[in-house]
Amino acid sequence: MEQVFAPWRIEWVRREEKNPDIDECVLCELPERADARENLVVARSEHAYVLLNNAPYNPGHLMVVPFAHGGEYAALDDDALLDHARLKQRAFDALDEAVGPDAYNAGLNLGGGAAGGSIDDHLHTHVVPRFDGDTNFMPVISDTKVVVEALEETYDRLHDAFADQSGATVPGEDAAVELAFD
Ligand SMILES: [Zn+2]
Numbered sequence: 001m002e003q004v005f006a007p008w009r010i011e012w013v014r015r016e017e018k019n020p021d022i023d024e025c026v027l028c029e030l031p032e033r034a035d036a037r038e039n040l041v042v043a044r045s046e047h048a049y050v051l052l053n054n055a056p057y058n059p060g061h062l063m064v065v066p067f068a069h070g071g072e073y074a075a076l077d078d079d080a081l082l083d084h085a086r087l088k089q090r091a092f093d094a095l096d097e098a099v100g101p102d103a104y105n106a107g108l109n110l111g112g113g114a115a116g117g118s119i120d121d122h123l124h125t126h127v128v129p130r131f132d133g134d135t136n137f138m139p140v141i142s143d144t145k146v147v148v149e150a151l152e153e154t155y156d157r158l159h160d161a162f163a164d165q166s167g168a169t170v171p172g173e174d175a176a177v178e179l180a181f182d
Helices: 013-017 025-034 078-098 144-163
Strands: 042-043 047-051 062-066 103-108 125-130 177-179
Touching: 025 042, 025 047, 042 078, 042 144, 047 078, 047 144, 062 078, 078 103, 078 125, 078 144, 144 177
Parallel strands: 042 177
Antiparallel strands: 042 047, 047 062, 062 125, 103 125
16 A cells, blocks of 8 residues: 655655645635545634644644744734634644543744654644554555544544534534634
């Protein structure tokens, strides 16, 4: 079976580079698309959204992404900073519910290739669930069909968990959960 998924640091961009529909920024483009489920956009708030990584380090590997395009953390305004932080908080809650990991790693790759990220110009926080004794499961599950099924199942579990949170609405079939913070 063909292996189409890259290690987690490669993120989305290598795969999307082959897609002629995306010629600008993938992290700007994905939340604009009609079918959130197909594009793995699981939840969104006023200034940020949650994306399930399509090349996860572990099951449930998420990215919390401000809508504003930019690679400078200092350039985020107060509203976007707070919203991004609240969405991270909700992401941990949803993962506790949907995936039940033993621990988390969460962080930003800033400043280009030396940080290990591949999308330098649109900052995002990785939230990676960790399990006792885990190793990167992507090399273990290299069968494309199995990986896609695992992503869809994880997406649905997380979508349910976000939908159960306070201030959540689901505006339509295959739509991301919308979260309003008061
Ligand atoms: Zn962007």
